[in-house]
Amino acid sequence: SQKIEQNSEALNIQEGKTATLTCNYTNYSPAYLQWYRQDPGRGPVFLLLIRENEKEKRKERLKVTFDTTLKQSLFHITASQPADSATYLCALDISGTYKYIFGTGTRLKVLA
Amino acid sequence: DTAVSQTPKYLVTQMGNDKSIKCEQNLGHDTMYWYKQDSKKFLKIMFSYNNKELIINETVPNRFSPKSPDKAHLNLHINSLELGDSAVYFCASSQVGTAETQYFGPGTRLLVL
Numbered sequence: 433s434q435k436i437e438q439n440s441e442a443l444n445i446q447e448g449k450t451a452t453l454t455c456n457y458t459n460y461s462p463a464y465l466q467w468y469r470q471d472p473g474r475g476p477v478f479l480l481l482i483r484e485n486e487k488e489k490r491k492e493r494l495k496v497t498f499d500t501t502l503k504q505s506l507f508h509i510t511a512s513q514p515a516d517s518a519t520y521l522c523a524l525d526i527s528g529t530y531k532y533i534f535g536t537g538t539r540l541k542v543l544a
Numbered sequence: 545d546t547a548v549s550q551t552p553k554y555l556v557t558q559m560g561n562d563k564s565i566k567c568e569q570n571l572g573h574d575t576m577y578w579y580k581q582d583s584k585k586f587l588k589i590m591f592s593y594n595n596k597e598l599i600i601n602e603t604v605p606n607r608f609s610p611k612s613p614d615k616a617h618l619n620l621h622i623n624s625l626e627l628g629d630s631a632v633y634f635c636a637s638s639q640v641g642t643a644e645t646q647y648f649g650p651g652t653r654l655l656v657l
Contacts, residue, residue, distance in 0.1 A: 464643045475548075475634050475648030476587070483643070521587065525644065531600050532644060534587040 434459040436535040438522060444541045451512045453538045455505040455522030460533075462524035465498055465505050470519045470537065479520075480507075512542045547571050548649035550635050556655045557625055565620045565652045567635030575599075576618035577636040577646065578610060587634070593618055594640065625656045 437456045445451050455465070463484050468476035482489045482498040482505065489496045495508040509516050519539045523532040548569045557563055569576065577600070578590040592600035593612040607623040618635060635649040 466643075466645065473651075475636070475651050476646075478645050478647065481643050481645055519585065529600065531589055531592065532646070533589075536584070536586050 438535040442539040550649040569637040573637035
């Protein structure tokens, strides 16, 4: 069956370090993979999109990699700040549809 | 200006009641969605409309009925509410051709007693 897995445990890191979150999937062949940020009591906010033919995408302190062989995406936040504390969700498209399937999210806490 | 808005923000109701949640987007997008996020924070798609046509209809009880009066609005009506319907419901919108990058509303917190 199709499955998307993210670090189920919360991730605590020290301010200034690089946070790395993982998104693993099975039985999908997504053309796109997206990362969203969700703060408590709010809706998810789009951060980055990476296509299947792209290995890496950057936006300011954020970097996403996409390895279709390993069926894995890594999401990096460099020089992390307490304001980066949130839940991060990955989402994969179902080819040929308008549908995205979301992972369960990883809660990141950046300690000052 | 709020891009995707939902009303109400909170909804507390008794089992068996019928309720509606409204969603509006002012982004000019052609596709709108309803998602349910349960207590474990799992976000699951329920419905999607493209240009007022239903294009995604997941395995959802038929007590849930979406309605899109125009491209900017997507409402969700729920009949005979059950305890298990308690969750946060998010509306989202996207534009075809943008890899369906989605813009979410603030959510409606539904509690069925």
